[in-house]
Amino acid sequence: MPDTSLLNLFHPGTGRIPPYLAGRDVEKARFDAVVRNLSNGVAADGDMIVYGPRGNGKTAMLRHFTDNCVCDGIRPSFLWMTPKNMRSLEDMTRRMANQDKSFLDRFSPIAASLDLGIARFSTEVTVFQRSSFFQEILENRCSRTPVVLIVDEAHNLDPGIAGDLLNASQEIRANPDTPFFLVLAGTPGLVPLLQEADASFWERGDIVELGRLSPEDAADALALPLADAGVSIDREIAAEVAGRAHCYPYFIQVWGDEIASCLHDSKESVVSADTVAKVENKVNKRISTILQCAAG
Numbered sequence: 001m002p003d004t005s006l007l008n009l010f011h012p013g014t015g016r017i018p019p020y021l022a023g024r025d026v027e028k029a030r031f032d033a034v035v036r037n038l039s040n041g042v043a044a045d046g047d048m049i050v051y052g053p054r055g056n057g058k059t060a061m062l063r064h065f066t067d068n069c070v071c072d073g074i075r076p077s078f079l080w081m082t083p084k085n086m087r088s089l090e091d092m093t094r095r096m097a098n099q100d101k102s103f104l105d106r107f108s109p110i111a112a113s114l115d116l117g118i119a120r121f122s123t124e125v126t127v128f129q130r131s132s133f134f135q136e137i138l139e140n141r142c143s144r145t146p147v148v149l150i151v152d153e154a155h156n157l158d159p160g161i162a163g164d165l166l167n168a169s170q171e172i173r174a175n176p177d178t179p180f181f182l183v184l185a186g187t188p189g190l191v192p193l194l195q196e197a198d199a200s201f202w203e204r205g206d207i208v209e210l211g212r213l214s215p216e217d218a219a220d221a222l223a224l225p226l227a228d229a230g231v232s233i234d235r236e237i238a239a240e241v242a243g244r245a246h247c248y249p250y251f252i253q254v255w256g257d258e259i260a261s262c263l264h265d266s267k268e269s270v271v272s273a274d275t276v277a278k279v280e281n282k283v284n285k286r287i288s289t290i291l292q293c294a295a296g
């Protein structure tokens, strides 16, 4: 009898790690190589910029990479941030300082004016001082544990803040013994935003344009989790479903979810052409609702 885990096998959602992360091997190898160096105290050569349309799997991929990173030295801290908590250098500094008051105190009067969340940077503090303070805080964190700073939804950053971040990253990595790695992920809108930021060197980072899956990887994304749950599916049927989902990772999860729940209800353990026909309407309804919401 099919397992009840069929009801929770696929994860159509935002940023959920899928039951099987298909493809992305090249990207994983590149990410792992940097993290391995970091774990041995060596700085990244550059930043990683990941961009692609919504639903192509940027967040899920980076979460999977961080959960499954390969490091033979000290495991880095993976710090996730989103633009809503990066509205100013002050916000970012406070987060990076990790509410470490003794550390902040060494930087008075700038630190005193920061006052762990109550006051704002005093107006006498220059932009230059603010950005060096931010940089020093980051460097200090890296001296304790390697740091991977991942900014998701980075297309929503203020271009000035994006420039501050990229410049701080470049300065920090100038010391090859400072284990720091910056990853920015966002929709294709990230590209014009970075062009606007005062940091033209971003183009020399590791730029990952995240597209849809290949037909083989999309079929695997559906078939392998089903096989793990004791369900068999012909390669031809998996390929047919992958095609109907346009090899789009999010739609594969929706198809998988409907197929798995149909099999759970019917207590079958084989996906047939009939199963696909049975769930098609439900899938299309779900997908068209998503498309309407995205358009509205």
Ligand SMILES: Nc1ncnc2c1ncn2[C@@H]1O[C@H](COP(=O)(O)OP(=O)(O)O)[C@@H](O)[C@H]1O
Residues within 6 Å of the ligand: 011, 012, 013, 014, 015, 016, 017, 018, 020, 021, 022, 023, 024, 052, 053, 054, 055, 056, 057, 058, 059, 060, 061, 221, 249, 250, 251, 252, 253
């Ligand atoms: N490589 C992949 N293989 C299978 N499913 C994936 C893959 N990447 C993402 N997904 C699934 O696609 C959906 C969208 O992923 P998400 O990371 O939110 O995309 P993005 O961040 O690009 O908007 C999620 O349900 C996720 O589980």
Ligand SMILES: [Mg+2]
Residues within 6 Å of the ligand: 014, 015, 058, 059, 060, 152, 153
């Ligand atoms: Mg995302």
